[in-house]
Amino acid sequence: MKVIKEIIKDHIAYRKQxxxxxxxxxxxxxxxxxxxxxxxxxxxxxxxxxxxxxFSIGLRANKPIxxxxxxxxxxxxVVPWFYMGDMITTGTKCIRNYSHLVTxxxxxxxxxxxxxxxxxxxxxxILILIVIMIFWIFGYPPDIYMLQIPFYVLLTFIFFxxxxxxxxxxxxxxxxxxxxxxxxxxxxxxxxxxxxDADSVTIPWLRKFLNLNxxxxxxxxxxxxxxxxxxxxxxxxxxxxxxxxxxxxLLLGIWxxxxxxxxxxxxx
Amino acid sequence: MxxxxxxxxxxxxxxxxxxxxxRRLLAIFIKKIPHKQKKAVNNVSFKIKRGxxxxxxxxxxxxxxxxxxxxxxxxxxxxxxxxxxGRVSALLELTTGFDPEFTGxxxxxxxGRILGIKEKEIKKLEPQIVEFAELEEYIDxxxxxxxxxxxxxxxxxxxxxxxxxxxIVDEALSVGDEKFKKKCIKKVNEITKKENVTLLFVTHTTSxxxxxxKRGMVMNxxxxxxxxxxxxxxxxxxxxxx
Numbered sequence: 001m002k003v004i005k006e007i008i009k010d011h012i013a014y015r016k017q018x019x020x021x022x023x024x025x026x027x028x029x030x031x032x033x034x035x036x037x038x039x040x041x042x043x044x045x046x047x048x049x050x051x052x053x054x055f056s057i058g059l060r061a062n063k064p065i066x067x068x069x070x071x072x073x074x075x076x077x078v079v080p081w082f083y084m085g086d087m088i089t090t091g092t093k094c095i096r097n098y099s100h101l102v103t104x105x106x107x108x109x110x111x112x113x114x115x116x117x118x119x120x121x122x123x124x125x126i127l128i129l130i131v132i133m134i135f136w137i138f139g140y141p142p143d144i145y146m147l148q149i150p151f152y153v154l155l156t157f158i159f160f161x162x163x164x165x166x167x168x169x170x171x172x173x174x175x176x177x178x179x180x181x182x183x184x185x186x187x188x189x190x191x192x193x194x195x196x197d198a199d200s201v202t203i204p205w206l207r208k209f210l211n212l213n214x215x216x217x218x219x220x221x222x223x224x225x226x227x228x229x230x231x232x233x234x235x236x237x238x239x240x241x242x243x244x245x246x247x248x249x250l251l252l253g254i255w256x257x258x259x260x261x262x263x264x265x266x267x268x
Numbered sequence: 269m270x271x272x273x274x275x276x277x278x279x280x281x282x283x284x285x286x287x288x289x290x291r292r293l294l295a296i297f298i299k300k301i302p303h304k305q306k307k308a309v310n311n312v313s314f315k316i317k318r319g320x321x322x323x324x325x326x327x328x329x330x331x332x333x334x335x336x337x338x339x340x341x342x343x344x345x346x347x348x349x350x351x352x353x354g355r356v357s358a359l360l361e362l363t364t365g366f367d368p369e370f371t372g373x374x375x376x377x378x379x380g381r382i383l384g385i386k387e388k389e390i391k392k393l394e395p396q397i398v399e400f401a402e403l404e405e406y407i408d409x410x411x412x413x414x415x416x417x418x419x420x421x422x423x424x425x426x427x428x429x430x431x432x433x434x435x436i437v438d439e440a441l442s443v444g445d446e447k448f449k450k451k452c453i454k455k456v457n458e459i460t461k462k463e464n465v466t467l468l469f470v471t472h473t474t475s476x477x478x479x480x481x482k483r484g485m486v487m488n489x490x491x492x493x494x495x496x497x498x499x500x501x502x503x504x505x506x507x508x509x510x
Contacts, residue, residue, distance in 0.1 A: 017382055020378075024370070024378060101382070102342070103342060105340065105342065105382065107382060170293070173292055174293035176290060262343075265337070265344070
């Protein structure tokens with residue numbers, strides 16, 4: 001409890017700095033190259049093209065899903081994933097990347113995951129807005145189900161900020177952990193039903209098991225807004241599992257903060 | 269002379285040394301992983317009052333830097349209590365602590381913001397900082413292109429110009445050429461003349477310390493072995509290094 005209080009207090013006291021540092025983190029990522037900000041768009045466009053090409057041209061899996069073109073189904077899930085995938089790795093590395101804030105000055109370390117997460121989320125929100133526009137262009141104007149998007153954005157943000165709180169402290173202590181996480185990202189990507197529909201799995205227990213995965217839950221959540229047209233309260237069990245996993249992650253985050261907060265400055 | 273601004277109560281700092289990073293990772297989960305312990309600071313207590321200038325002497329590895337790091341709040345004591353009041357400006361390892369992708373000017377703002385200084389105040393201090401650092405047109409270039417001397421000048425300039433209440437100088441004056449060194453000494457002197465500024469000065473060169481400080485502390489093997497008049501402290505220090 002004391003630790004939660006400390007973390008919240010740090011966040012309130014440094015709220016202005018968190019925004020400024022998130023902004024600085026963004027400019028740092030996208031400046032200093034000739035194309036600058038357009039990389040934030042080019043990279044996802046290339047990735048989406050590759051997936052689309054491999055699946056619809058290569059594997060010929062381009063059947064419409066729920067009446068929506070495969071391309072639309074693809075971007076509704078892949079675009080939110082970009083943030084998740086980035087956060088799994090940068091979330092683990094963030095304290096190491098900002099080690100000067102730890103070793104050179106007095107700074108509330110618990111806010112580093114938060115501002116890195118905010119900076120990644122800003123890009124993600126812009127991309128999601130572009131997805132909404134693409135749906136519009138394809139003849140699907142925003143409807144009432146899309147009101148859920150901010151809700152899922154919030155859930156995604158909370159989940160991966162907590163992940164980062166947990167992972168960044170261990171990542172600061174050990175490079176092995178960072179490599180471990182990195183090697184799992186691709187596995188998570190292919191196993192979480194981002195390029196295929198987890199609900200189309202025919203083995204019942206496996207389908208249930210897959211839906212415990214928080215990444216699957218979030219990606220499905222975004223697809224529920226764009227394509228399946230399902231409200232979040234229509235699948236209460238899945239939401240409950242997600243909340244439970246998030247709480248476990250919160251506890252792990254607090255544990256790792258408490259355990260390592262005082263140690264990392266001596267190690268970095 | 270007034271209130272106590274820095275107080276150490278029976279402070280001990282132990283570093284845990286593991287054979288490799290793998291063991292350190294395992295130690296997070298398992299308590300019994302073998303490791304060596306190094307006592308960097310051993311049961312140290314002292315008080316420093318507002319406006320005092322204190323020199324800290326000691327051989328390499330005597331625990332000086334650890335004490336300074338604990339005062340800045342970067343690292344934490346293993347046992348004991350530390351009480352620090354006021355805006356600490358530390359000139360520790362001047363060449364680091366910048367974001368290399370940003371320009372010198374942006375780094376001034378970034379550092380100011382992190383320290384919680386208002387935008388207006390930074391704007392007011394900016395020309396002063398830029399001028400003091402003598403970087404001229406380089407101020408708008410990314411810090412990664414700077415030489416170590418340039419980084420040190422910028423670091424020094426930021427730290428002395430943000431109107432610190434507690435100024436910590438750690439061997440910093442040994443950077444740069446003779447001319448800049450003199451300018452730094454003059455600036456530090458100027459700051460410490462203001463009554464409410466406390467100075468902590470860590471150095472091997474006793475002659476420079478004599479210029480600033482009235483009080484001297486000598487450290488050896490993690491303990492404070494002498495605390496008192498600067499002249500006596502220098503003598504005590506010279507005895508240790510003989």
